[in-house]
Amino acid sequence: MTAEPSQMRADARENRARVLAVARELFAERGLEVPMAAIARHAGVGVATLYRRFPTKEALVMEAFTEQFALCQATIEEALADPDPWRGLRTVIEKVCLLQATDRGFTAAFVASFPDMHSEVRDRTWLGFSALVQRAKDSGQLRADFSPHDLTLVLLANGGLAGVPVDVAVAASQRLVAYLLEAFRTGTNELPPPVPLSLDLVLR
Amino acid sequence: MTAEPSQMRADARENRARVLAVARELFAERGLEVPMAAIARHAGVGVATLYRRFPTKEALVMEAFTEQFALCQATIEEALADPDPWRGLRTVIEKVCLLQATDRGFTAAFVASFPDMHSEVRDRTWLGFSALVQRAKDSGQLRADFSPHDLTLVLLANGGLAGVPVDVAVAASQRLVAYLLEAFRTGTNELPPPVPLSLDLVLR
DNA sequence: CGTCAAGTGGAGGGGGTTATCCACTTACGA
DNA sequence: TCGTAAGTGGATAACCCCCTCCACTTGACG
Numbered sequence: 001m002t003a004e005p006s007q008m009r010a011d012a013r014e015n016r017a018r019v020l021a022v023a024r025e026l027f028a029e030r031g032l033e034v035p036m037a038a039i040a041r042h043a044g045v046g047v048a049t050l051y052r053r054f055p056t057k058e059a060l061v062m063e064a065f066t067e068q069f070a071l072c073q074a075t076i077e078e079a080l081a082d083p084d085p086w087r088g089l090r091t092v093i094e095k096v097c098l099l100q101a102t103d104r105g106f107t108a109a110f111v112a113s114f115p116d117m118h119s120e121v122r123d124r125t126w127l128g129f130s131a132l133v134q135r136a137k138d139s140g141q142l143r144a145d146f147s148p149h150d151l152t153l154v155l156l157a158n159g160g161l162a163g164v165p166v167d168v169a170v171a172a173s174q175r176l177v178a179y180l181l182e183a184f185r186t187g188t189n190e191l192p193p194p195v196p197l198s199l200d201l202v203l204r
Numbered sequence: 205m206t207a208e209p210s211q212m213r214a215d216a217r218e219n220r221a222r223v224l225a226v227a228r229e230l231f232a233e234r235g236l237e238v239p240m241a242a243i244a245r246h247a248g249v250g251v252a253t254l255y256r257r258f259p260t261k262e263a264l265v266m267e268a269f270t271e272q273f274a275l276c277q278a279t280i281e282e283a284l285a286d287p288d289p290w291r292g293l294r295t296v297i298e299k300v301c302l303l304q305a306t307d308r309g310f311t312a313a314f315v316a317s318f319p320d321m322h323s324e325v326r327d328r329t330w331l332g333f334s335a336l337v338q339r340a341k342d343s344g345q346l347r348a349d350f351s352p353h354d355l356t357l358v359l360l361a362n363g364g365l366a367g368v369p370v371d372v373a374v375a376a377s378q379r380l381v382a383y384l385l386e387a388f389r390t391g392t393n394e395l396p397p398p399v400p401l402s403l404d405l406v407l408r
Numbered sequence: 409c410g411t412c413a414a415g416t417g418g419a420g421g422g423g424g425t426t427a428t429c430c431a432c433t434t435a436c437g438a
Numbered sequence: 439t440c441g442t443a444a445g446t447g448g449a450t451a452a453c454c455c456c457c458t459c460c461a462c463t464t465g466a467c468g
Contacts, residue, residue, distance in 0.1 A: 046417035160364025183387040250447035
């Protein structure tokens, strides 16, 4: 398998790109359980071509979703630059959940890719989000007992909507997020203790 | 296949019961994707015995979960008898979500069994819950823009926790529910419109 | 051009699932 | 006790899936 797409033959590079595009599309609308053969067929290539470029299905999934993950990362960085801490936090949650509701494979890909993600990236995202949370708490707009692990909680819960048709999922997700943000904003009632939902634990 | 278990031979009746018990157990801890062969093995019978009693896997799932569904129904009836409308509603949501977090197959079974559930049962549950919601609104403890469809929203969201280990799922579910109840209680912020999450729509 | 490594498609191996078939066993009424 | 219908188990068919193999094709460079 060729490491550098730029050194591949022109037709191969084109095929690779088309496969990736089709994979993203199908994963988004049908979820990760779409067969490799279907991706190949839609891309107008044989399965061998697929496996030459992506040694395993997991590799294809990873590659197909790194774009989305980078987008999440960027969203957090952007939010940290927002002068209003609460708006920053809210925007992150809203954007990520929208992405998740729109893309049926997102949650599964996220969970699947988590273990072998470079811990550097993971930690960077995590630290960024934690900082965002702390800022929002300090500004008094976020309840003090909010935990960064609650982001994972939101992601998992929002992921539960993945099975329904996209348009419905988006509307449902927006309402769910609105409810949750309402609860995050100014808490008066006591909550059960935060759940340390590090995905290491989750995948036990 | 014998319709009346009471008319079956003694050993057959016993086997049937054991299969059902094992199925419930395995569905709860491993989800619905547990193979029929595994259920048969654990129950100490051959697969043929399974298929003699339950013509299809779906039938077995249905039968295995009617107990749980009845329990939900009962919870709603009970809540309607509670003098405190809010406590009734809260208890229903808490109990159902706990059930869902404890039993990994619950959500899938619920969604799968929904289409061919007797509409009588469906309607009865729905009407009961709607009444519960109306009572809570009238008492001023539930935000006016809460929709009965939001129960489905809660169920789907809470179902998103199904993949994690049971103990974690329970803790996470409790925190999620606490957050949501907080938001349901006294809403001041505006929400997006309710999503008509009738499962007919959801399964489209 | 011609050469040939890089690229390709489709058949099929290996493992998984649900469900069926049929020769054998067993409970139980007479 | 014994006959028989009900009950049973395991092999197996039919269908998915991921992935590999190999004979064939083609882009690109000298």
